[in-house]
Amino acid sequence: MTALRRLAFIGNSLPRRCGIATFTTDLQQAVANARPEVDVAIVAMTDHGRVYDYPSVVRMQINDDRQTEYEEAADFLNAGQFDIVCVQHEFGIFGGEAGGHLLALLSRLTMPIVTTLHTVLAEPRPAQRAVMKRLVDLSAKIVVMAEKARELLRNVYDVAAEKIEVIPHGIPDAAFVEPDAAKARLGFDGRTVMLTFGLLSPNKGIEVMIDAMPAILRSRPDAVYVVLGATHPNLVHSEGEAYRERLQARVHALGLEKQVVFLNRFVDQPTLLDFISMCDVYVTPYLNEAQMTSGTLAYSFGLGKAVVSTPYWHARELLADGRGILVPFGDAAAIGAEIARLLCNDNRRQAMRTEAYANSRSMTWKRTAERYFATFDRIRRLQRLKVIASPGEGTVQESPPLPAMQLGYFFSMCDDTGLFQHAIHSVPDRSHGYCVDDNARALLVACALNTGGEHRMPDALTTRIAAFVQHAWNADTRRFRNFMSFERRWLEDSGSEDSNGRTLWALGECSRDDSSATRRQWAVALFAEALPSAESFHSPRAWAFTLLGLDAYCTVAPQDSRAPSMRRLLADRLMSVLASVETEDWVWFEEVLAYDNARLSQALIVTGLAAGVPAYAAAGRRSLRWLMALQRSVAGHFRPVGSGSFGDKRRLPRSFDQQPLEAAAAISACLAAWRADGDPQWASDAQRAFAWFLGSNDLSTPLVDTETGSCRDGLHADRANENRGGESAVSYLMGLAEMREFARLVSNRPKPARLRMLRA
Incomplete structure (x- = not known):
């Protein structure tokens, strides 16, 4: 795709005195500052035959009551080979019935149109509804500034969800000062x-x-x-x-x-x-x-x-x-x-x-300009990933092409012991050593690469990670240890319940999907040995992680009669805590939101499918739908539960700090829900969560370097965290692997098919 070269705004412009003129001028200046190489112009609407001393950025003006001038403006924009036209729409600024003269201009344009609606009427007159319908049809994207506007477009005007972008009203970046x-x-x-x-x-x-x-x-x-x-x-x-x-x-x-x-x-x-x-x-x-x-x-x-x-x-x-x-x-x-x-x-x-x-x-305004440019760039991409659900299940929202799987940074974060926990910028931080949590996640990545048509992880590295997990097992306590110093000294006899549950999850996946038959046998044996400890877990996340491991293990060890019983026990516990906590406004398993939240919903969904218990899957989807609604910003992008929310009882999540772990969990859970009921909204939600890594987030800042596979540790309120630890790297790689397998499946097999989940 060639770079965007020329961009035109249609709307009012200063020195005309009105809010639309101020907005158009501010937005034009913001996008010009964001990309100085782009030629940005304004086609200004002039009201009631008045005369304004427009600045040079206004290349043409239209007297609002003269239809021929709308047609001339279309000729001007086409001849100028503008790449995108962005319309600032308000019914009162265009001539004709319900501002219909504008359609004579837009219908003649040869480039994509992005329309920003400054007003969305809840009860439009017939003429206004007709103009709005045509305006939506002519536009590649509709931008609104509030969720209420999105709601009205969906419910009153029946606009497709994927056509709507929410970009909040821009503001000057002024300092916080006393008055x-x-x-x-x-x-x-x-x-x-x-x-x-x-x-x-x-x-x-x-x-x-x-x-x-x-x-x-x-x-x-x-x-x-x-x-x-x-x-x-x-x-x-x-x-x-x-x-x-x-x-x-x-x-x-x-x-x-x-x-x-x-x-x-x-x-x-x-x-x-x-x-x-x-x-x-x-x-x-x-x-x-x-x-x-x-x-x-x-x-x-x-x-x-x-x-x-x-x-x-x-x-x-x-x-x-x-x-x-x-x-x-x-x-x-x-x-x-x-x-x-x-x-x-x-x-x-x-x-x-x-x-x-x-x-x-x-x-x-800087962030607003970045979001507009992201919208413009998405529209202009020639190659798009079109995900088609099974017949009768609808069409999933379009998404840009997925990055290639790059493991270079992951390799640099490993030594002959295993995966390091932390990094200082992109340099491994030896002072914090290793943990079984991150090495279990690394084993999940290795398994994901074996099943998705990707280049496999080097066998020697997978063996090294498996050896770390094996060494973490403490036969005396019947638990896995978690933290190890750089000197290979265990710092505890038993790790947390959550780290034990996550290790069981990785072993379950390894027992089914490892490329080595002998490692699969090892994983089966160690999973069976460690599974009884799960009965004493009190943490809902530990139950969920174990259930995800059982989902794989039960397919390869049908002779183990304890496994189905444990699966029912842990799933029933999740159902019980959900029933005890859930209210109309708080559809969740706990009174707080913490980390890896979507895994709880995912565990019930996959367990319900595998065990044939619809109530499990329904509860998982219900809680996930509530969680994903909370994790959608006013602008429409994915906003994971911030770590600042941890411990806040029955409160809406705080916005920061945002961590890659939550995006990876949301991807997996949403695709599990798609597998359960075929609703394309789940796949769209998964795409939205993955786009968070690529820059569709509160700061419009990419978290990943797609050339190396490194991933920043998260988003603060004002910047990205430049450290790139092991957890962040494997979270991104797991999310990418699942999205790539999903894309391959639905593009290569258009007939009804059962989606094989990575559960990573």
Whole structure:
């Protein structure tokens, strides 16, 4: 695929005064900064015959009511051989019924179209629905900025899930600062400042906030409410400044002339950021919920402001889980009480600010540009992996080609003892030695390569890893040891239950899939010897890992009558803890989310299939569906449960730190669920989890070097962890092996077929 050379945006552009113009200009500048080699242009919509002094990046303008100019714009874009056209859509900015003139332009284009919808109507008029349907048909991708928009597109307009991308509204990458310096610069020194900014219009609810001021002033007499923004040009055109004058009259009637300040200005971005910086609380008192995106809200949230808002769609998503405060529409008493409490509680306000700033780092314009480019690049790939499910089971979402299997880095992390635990950057860290956990995972990788048509792991290395596992077995305690120093000295007599369960899992896979018959015999014998200890396990993960090992072992050792009994015992335990913990809102086995979460669901799914117990498989799929919903970001990409969540009882997962182990587990579990019921959404979820490794994540940062097979240890809130330890490497290799086998199976055998899972 040739590199993207030319990109055009269609939409409003500064100096036109409106939110779409600001967004289009900010996005254009962000993508131009991200890839300076790409020629980026704007085709600007000009309203009602007005004239604007557009900058040079605007190569052409369209008078919104002249259809011939739409056709001329199509000719201009085709002749210019632009690679992608990105439309910023809002019904009110294009001419014709329901903005239908735009279709005359788009239908003539010869390049792919990506359409960003700034509004998605829940109850469209027939003409609006017809235009939207055609717009979706003409677009290769539809970008929205909130999950609510995705939901409406799916339910109201029947748009295919794979056609929708969620990319949050971009924000400036500004520092987290205290408001005092900006207050001094802007003349509000010593005041407690509340701010609302944006083009003034009746739907903004400013009058509600004015009515709330007396209650706020009783608690904070130094408070001032600043309303920053010019009146919306369309409103000025229809009624002049009548709305602003009504607001000012209300202020006068309440005697608030010194406490409510109107600044009738359309400010540039540096000035705007200064005003946001000075406020103690940002307020969006909009009057109805049908506000899909708010740039003003996004900017204030991104600067780390405590936000009080009515619950319109964008605010409900962005401010959920304590990231802000929501109050009822039109309720001056409620908004006054909440702001007063917040202004009187410095600790709460500061905590809210810190949470907002931390959660917004993935929304910076740089990250937004990266996500748009990722979308553009996916569209332009000539070679795509098309995964077709069995007849009658639907079509799985398209995915880019998978990387080749590269083991070079894995080899460099091994010595004549086994796989090292950790690395400092890409250099093995001998000081932390080895563990049976990671060597068991390495044995799983070796088995996966034997069954998927890949180049096998060198036999000598597989033997070395098997020897580590054998040496870990402590016949005195009937358990596997886990940690070994670099000097080959065991640091414990017995490892954790989870490490023992994972070792049983690896032995089970080895007993069936190892390339060496003698190693398979060894694995059968050691598994049989170690299995009785599983009965005393208390950890649900240890049960799950053991069940995954039993799934393989039972196929090669049917004579072992203990194995089916142990399988039923452990599966019933998982079912029991799920039943005791599960509620409508918490469909899980424990009151906390920890590590390797999806393996619990996977274990029940594969056990249900193998043992012929549908209830096991159904419970596994139900819990996995809940988990995968939690692991989907607002932008639509995979967001694994962050390690910061460990120990939080019945709380939504924290975003960071994200670890490769979770992505690998999600891939396996989702493909196990696909095998159970054939729902293509499971395969799409697996693809989404694998894409996390390649950069479809909160930081748009690839975790892997596909040339060597190395994998970073995870994502922090602001950067990737540059260390590349053994666990991360094998997690990536296991996920890749499973995705590659899945792709081979469904592309080579289009007839109904039973998917042979790697369970890795």
